[in-house]
Structures are given as C-alpha cells and as structure tokens.
Amino acid sequence: MATFRTVRGQEEAKRAATGAVRVALLLMAGGALAVILAAGAKHNKSLRASTNATSSTPCNSTFDPTHYVVRGSCKTYHKVCFDQGHIVSYDSAFSPSNATSLSIPEIKIDDMQYAWGGAEDNGDKYRRAYFHYKPLPFRYAGQLEESPDLQHPVFSDCTPVVMWSMWIHNYGECLSFLASRMWQMATDGMLSNGTLLSIGTPAGERLRGFLPFMLQPFTVHPVLSFAELSSRTAAPRENHRSSHPYGRCWKTAHLCAFHRSDFVAGLFGAGQAIYEHYKTQLREPPPGAVFDTEDEHMLKVIIDHRNGSTRNLLNWQELVHECNSFAGWTLPPNSFIKRVQCRHISLGNDPLINLAAVRPADVLVAVHGSGCNNWFSMKEGSSLIELRPFQFAKNARDWVNRYFPAHAGHIKHKVHWYGLDIEDPALSQPSQFEQDHMGADLKIYARDRHTTLPFSALRRMLEHVAASGRSRDEYLKLRQAQQYYFELLPGGELKPVT
Numbered sequence: 298m299a300t301f302r303t304v305r306g307q308e309e310a311k312r313a314a315t316g317a318v319r320v321a322l323l324l325m326a327g328g329a330l331a332v333i334l335a336a337g338a339k340h341n342k343s344l345r346a347s348t349n350a351t352s353s354t355p356c357n358s359t360f361d362p363t364h365y366v367v368r369g370s371c372k373t374y375h376k377v378c379f380d381q382g383h384i385v386s387y388d389s390a391f392s393p394s395n396a397t398s399l400s401i402p403e404i405k406i407d408d409m410q411y412a413w414g415g416a417e418d419n420g421d422k423y424r425r426a427y428f429h430y431k432p433l434p435f436r437y438a439g440q441l442e443e444s445p446d447l448q449h450p451v452f453s454d455c456t457p458v459v460m461w462s463m464w465i466h467n468y469g470e471c472l473s474f475l476a477s478r479m480w481q482m483a484t485d486g487m488l489s490n491g492t493l494l495s496i497g498t499p500a501g502e503r504l505r506g507f508l509p510f511m512l513q514p515f516t517v518h519p520v521l522s523f524a525e526l527s528s529r530t531a532a533p534r535e536n537h538r539s540s541h542p543y544g545r546c547w548k549t550a551h552l553c554a555f556h557r558s559d560f561v562a563g564l565f566g567a568g569q570a571i572y573e574h575y576k577t578q579l580r581e582p583p584p585g586a587v588f589d590t591e592d593e594h595m596l597k598v599i600i601d602h603r604n605g606s607t608r609n610l611l612n613w614q615e616l617v618h619e620c621n622s623f624a625g626w627t628l629p630p631n632s633f634i635k636r637v638q639c640r641h642i643s644l645g646n647d648p649l650i651n652l653a654a655v656r657p658a659d660v661l662v663a664v665h666g667s668g669c670n671n672w673f674s675m676k677e678g679s680s681l682i683e684l685r686p687f688q689f690a691k692n693a694r695d696w697v698n699r700y701f702p703a704h705a706g707h708i709k710h711k712v713h714w715y716g717l718d719i720e721d722p723a724l725s726q727p728s729q730f731e732q733d734h735m736g737a738d739l740k741i742y743a744r745d746r747h748t749t750l751p752f753s754a755l756r757r758m759l760e761h762v763a764a765s766g767r768s769r770d771e772y773l774k775l776r777q778a779q780q781y782y783f784e785l786l787p788g789g790e791l792k793p794v795t
C-alpha cells in the first residue's frame with residue numbers, strides 16, 4: 298500500500314505548470330502542418346514506410362534504457378506507431394508473414410495499481426478506490442489501418458519515452474517513481490532534455506497537473522499523456538491543425554513500466570532540480586507565509602495548516618501566535634540560532650507559491666501527506682517536522698515510516714527529518730469522511746484525522762532543530778541520542794520512538 302496519495306490543488310497545478318507549455322505547443326503545431334500522404338492503401342500493397350517526408354517536430358533525444366535506475370523496466374521498439382493507446386509495430390522481425398518472426402515483446406502494466414482519480418484530493422479514502430491498469434494492447438501493423446499516418450508511416454527521429462508507474466494519481470509516488478529517476482539519468486548524462494517524455498495514464502485519463510510540473514525540468518518538450526501523444530487528433534491531415542506536432546510514428550521508442558520500485562535516492566536531487574527550474578517564475582505567497590528577515594540567527598519555521606476535508610492542523614493560528622510571541626526558548630549556547638519566527642501556509646494550491654514559501658524556511662511543519670514533499674526542494678540542512686495524526690503511526694507504523702523517515706537516509710540526510718506521532722486522543726478529531734463512514738479502512742481514517750498540536754510540543758521539537766543549527770553532523774548526533782522522533786502522549790510527554 299502506498300501512502301501520501303493526497304493530490305492537492307491539481308487543477309491549479311495543471312494551470313500553473315502547463316499553461317505556457319500548451320500555448321507553445323499550439324504554436325509549434327501550427328508551424329508543423331504536416332506533409333499529407335495519400336490515404337487509402339491498396340489492399341495488396343505491402344506496408345512500406347516513406348522516409349522522404351517529415352511530419353514531426355525534431356527532437357534531440359538521448360535516453361539510455363540500460364542506466365541502472367531504469368534497467369529491466371524498459372523495452373525499446375523500432376519502427377513503431379502509437380494509435381489511440383495501442384502500440385503498432387512495423388518491425389518485420391515481428392511480422393506474422395515472416396516465417397521466422399518473433400512475438401512482439403510486451404510490457405506488462407496490468408499488475409500496476411492506482412487510486413481513483415475522481416476525487417478533488419486523494420481518491421484512496423473512498424471504498425473500492427483501487428484499480429489496476431488494463432493490459433497495454435500490442436499488435437503488428439496490417440491492411441486495416443484506419444489512419445493515413447499509419448497506412449503510410451513516416452518514422453520520426455524524435456524518441457519518445459513513455460512511462461507507466463504505480464500510484465500515478467499521487468504526488469509523492471510520482472516524485473519518487475518518475476521525477477527522481479529522470480533527475481538521476483539527466484545528471485549522469487543518460488537523458489537529454491531533447492527527449493520527449495510521456496506518461497501512461499489509466500484508460501485515457503489526462504495527466505494530473507503535477508506530472509508536467511515535476512517532469513518539465515528534464516525536457517524542453519511538453520510532457521504529454523500517452524493518450525494525447527497517441528491520439529488521432531495528432532495525425533497530420535490536410536487543412537487540419539494537429540493537436541501536437543510530434544507525429545505518432547517513431548524510428549525508436551522506449552516504453553517503461555515502473556512497478557513497485559521507486560527511486561528514493563533521487564528525491565533530494567529532483568526536488569532541487571525542480572526548484573532551480575522554476576526559481577525565476579515563483580509566485581508571491583500570501584503575506585502570512587513571508588518571513589520578514591533573512592537573518593541567519595533566526596530559525597524560520599513555516600507551518601502547513603492544510604485546508605481541506607482531511608488532516609488539517611486545527612490550532613495553527615494559536616501556534617503561529619505563540620511561536621512569534623514566546624520569549625523563553627531554550628537554545629544551547631553553542632547554537633548560532635538565537636531567535637525563532639513562525640509563518641503559515643496551506644500548501645498545495647499552486648506549486649509556484651509552495652516553492653516560494655518553503656524555500657526561505659529552515660523548518661517545514663506539516664501533517665503527513667504530499668505537502669511534506671516540499672521538504673526536498675528546501676535548502677540543504679533544512680528540516681521537516683512530520684506530524685502523524687492520532688493512531689496513524691500506532692496502527693500503521695510500517696506504512697507511515699516507509700516514506701519520509703526512510704527517504705531521509707537514502708538522501709543522505711541532506712535535509713533532516715523529525716517526526717511526532719500524536720498519541721493523545723484529546724488532540725484528534727475525525728475527518729468528515731470518518732464521521733460519514735465514507736471509507737472502509739481504519740488506517741486511512743487514522744491518517745486523515747485532524748490534529749491539534751500543543752505549542753509546548755512544537756516548542757520542544759523546534760528547540761531540537763535549533764540545537765542542530767542546520768548542521769548535518771549535529772543532526773546525526775541527535776539521531777544517535779534518539780532526540781528526533783517522538784510520540785506525544787496524554788499529559789504532554791514526548792517519548793522517543795525507538
């Protein structure tokens with residue numbers, strides 16, 4: 298089971314990330330009105346590709362399917378077209394009329410799961426919300442091609458990489474399954490930014506807005522769903538503007554399926570690449586999220602209070618007020634942190650605001666969920682204090698700890714993880730979903746509860762962070778001393794989780 302499947306503000310994200318790209322795409326499409334090849338192939342004529350015409354925008358693609366982060370997950374096809382979600386091969390090695398032909402190698406996607414994409418946020422909290430992809434259809438080209446571009450294919454030099462991934466509607470998984478892989482390959486020179494990246498969605502759905510957002514740093518082309526890439530609206534036709542300019546037939550195409558294997562070691566790198574890519578386009582966060590100082594002696598804390606149907610931090614106003622007025626911080630004399638300032642935001646509506654809000658902060662305080670992924674885009678040495686609603690960690694510790702605390706080690710503690718499991722029922726309220734019995738899974742109910750955080754507990758957590766003073770070595774000492782991950786018990790005791 299996957300966690301932090303929350304998808305917040307995807308409509309906003311989609312607009313933010315792809316608006317400009319779509320405009321560019323339409324402009325390109327206008328310029329790439331294709332050479333039209335005669336329709337209506339004769340039945341007795343063998344299928345032969347034209348090589349003297351181009352119907353596509355050039356791409357300068359480099360993608361090495363043997364790189365270790367994708368090895369075993371990708372298959373490479375030559376002379377292949379995509380048509381309405383189908384893979385149509387023209388490689389004679391697979392032709393039924395070739396006496397020694399082989400069957401087309403297929404990639405298996407029907408063992409991959411996703412949570413329902415119909416919800417405004419995370420669809421997994423509904424009953425029967427889990428689905429499997431249907432098998433990907435492969436066939437050899439024949440006489441019955443309906444579209445002119447498949448009757449007379451012109452194979453493009455552009456090389457698409459089409460990727461299917463588990464939990465495709467969930468931000469955190471997409472970051473660790475897809476963006477972190479692309480970052481590692483680009484870093485190692487095995488993926489050029491001229492490569493066309495495309496994502497297989499379940500049964501023709503469009504992409505969540507966060508997918509183009511997180512993959513755009515790795516390609517100069519728009520990130521397209523496989524449905525859009527393979528659509529007949531993209532087929533060149535006379536007096537017709539193609540929905541994208543790349544064509545649907547390729548000299549080489551790579552298809553990849555990432556089943557259960559995320560690539561968490563790339564999360565920090567991907568988060569940093571995303572920040573670098575968008576840093577000149579960031580949008581002004583709301584005034585309550587903006588620090589009024591760059592003073593390095595100030596510990597800058599941003600509290601994500603969320604603002605949705607689940608997992609809200611209920612008393613954030615009080616926390617911000619107390620944090621900014623409290624005078625009794627216990628900071629060790631050797632720490633260069635002398636003061637603390639708290640700001641607040643509801644992360645998720647606009648990724649360009651999220652990045653702008655978290656990047657200046659030293660500490661992100663957030664309830665377990667996709668908002669925590671902003672941690673990977675913070676400056677090295679920054680911290681996440683991850684709050685877990687009542688009984689979530691108790692009932693599902695393996696589940697919840699498989700994510701951020703485990704990632705922390707894989708990214709070599711470039712950013713620091715602190716955890717607080719709320720184990721006091723007085724600090725918890727059921728979500729509306731739990732009250733209405735909308736779900737079926739007690740662990741998901743627990744994950745989605747609203748939380749009250751006493752200032753005294755926040756204060757002690759922040760004092761630990763301040764003591765480590767953005768230093769990895771000091772943070773590792775705190776880990777050694779088990780002063781980074783606690784349960785908050787009734788009465789206010791912070792008990793180290795060992």
Ligand SMILES: *[C@@H]1O[C@H](CO)[C@@H](O)[C@H](O)[C@H]1NC(C)=O
Binds near residue numbers: 332349350
């Ligand atoms: C392709 O080449 C053939 C033969 O050289 C020619 O008859 C045909 O017009 C060309 N097609 C295009 C679209 O340029």
Ligand SMILES: *[C@@H]1O[C@H](CO)[C@@H](O)[C@H](O)[C@H]1NC(C)=O
Binds near residue numbers: 357359489491
């Ligand atoms: C294509 O990419 C390769 C390697 O990334 C580079 O050496 C070459 O100059 C590029 N060509 C064009 C036309 O951009």
Ligand SMILES: *[C@@H]1O[C@H](CO)[C@@H](O)[C@H](O)[C@H]1NC(C)=O
Binds near residue numbers: 391396
């Ligand atoms: C027939 O298929 C084999 C693969 O088994 C391939 O090596 C060969 O080139 C194909 N023959 C023709 C005529 O395309």
Ligand SMILES: *[C@@H]1O[C@H](CO)[C@@H](O)[C@H](O)[C@H]1NC(C)=O
Binds near residue numbers: 490491517
């Ligand atoms: C794409 O890669 C080329 C070659 O590495 C680089 O010169 C160019 O700036 C990159 N373009 C973008 C938009 O990142």
Ligand SMILES: *[C@@H]1O[C@H](CO)[C@@H](O)[C@H](O)[C@H]1NC(C)=O
Binds near residue numbers: 604643
């Ligand atoms: C919470 O969301 C609602 C509806 O989207 C909005 O009207 C309200 O202003 C938000 N509140 C905060 C504190 O962001």
